[in-house]
Amino acid sequence: MNIYELIKKRRSIRKYEPKEIEQDKLERVLDAARLAPSGKNVQGWKFIVVRDPQRKEQLVDACKGQKFMAEADAAVAVAVNEEEVYQGHGNYMTSFAVDGAIALDHLILAATHEGLGTCWIGAFDENKVREILQVPQPYRIVALTPLGYPAQEGRDRGRKSLDEVVVFETWK
Numbered sequence: 001m002n003i004y005e006l007i008k009k010r011r012s013i014r015k016y017e018p019k020e021i022e023q024d025k026l027e028r029v030l031d032a033a034r035l036a037p038s039g040k041n042v043q044g045w046k047f048i049v050v051r052d053p054q055r056k057e058q059l060v061d062a063c064k065g066q067k068f069m070a071e072a073d074a075a076v077a078v079a080v081n082e083e084e085v086y087q088g089h090g091n092y093m094t095s096f097a098v099d100g101a102i103a104l105d106h107l108i109l110a111a112t113h114e115g116l117g118t119c120w121i122g123a124f125d126e127n128k129v130r131e132i133l134q135v136p137q138p139y140r141i142v143a144l145t146p147l148g149y150p151a152q153e154g155r156d157r158g159r160k161s162l163d164e165v166v167v168f169e170t171w172k
């Protein structure tokens with residue numbers, strides 16, 4: 001599968017088999033996240049892998065009742081140190097959310113390559129996730145994903161056409 005086929009194959013997966021992820025696969029997927037770029041190469045992230053069934057159930061509650069979080073073999077949360085990041089991103093923001101998002105996207109694409117399913121989870125209560133996973137300040141939780149063998153293909157949710165989203169040289 002080439003990179004374009006891989007990008008097309010990835011879908012949000014919201015149903016999982018109760019099958020364990022092989023250790024070597026898990027390590028390859030996590031390593032893809034580790035290799036992601038970050039502002040000034042600070043790499044201020046932690047990837048928290050949760051496999052304990054009770055803890056995953058707690059995450060369901062912290063993720064607005066999204067039950068498939070506990071179905072998958074693992075849940076992964078990305079936390080990024082809000083203070084030790086590039087502070088001048090675009091001259092108006094810090095890069096913690098960008099760094100975390102790129103790393104999680106690397107993980108998600110690698111997981112797709114390994115035949116594993118994921119689903120970006122942005123609907124979560126940061127305070128609850130922080131407490132469950134004991135994430136210290138000044139780390140901020142950027143996103144989570146279930147990670148496991150898919151029990152569905154996922155649906156083609158469609159995308160805008162290239163014409164609608166690309167301009168050349170200037171906006172007009």
Ligand SMILES: Cc1cc2nc3c(=O)[nH]c(=O)nc-3n(C[C@H](O)[C@H](O)[C@H](O)COP(=O)(O)O)c2cc1C
Pocket residue numbers: 010011012013014066119120121122123124154155157
């Ligand atoms: C920032 C962000 C937050 C999201 N939060 C959730 C979520 O909490 N729960 C969920 O089921 N899907 C969530 N999604 C997945 C999107 O709904 C999904 O990516 C989009 O509908 C396109 O579908 P696809 O991923 O299958 O291509 C989120 C995606 C992004 C990028």
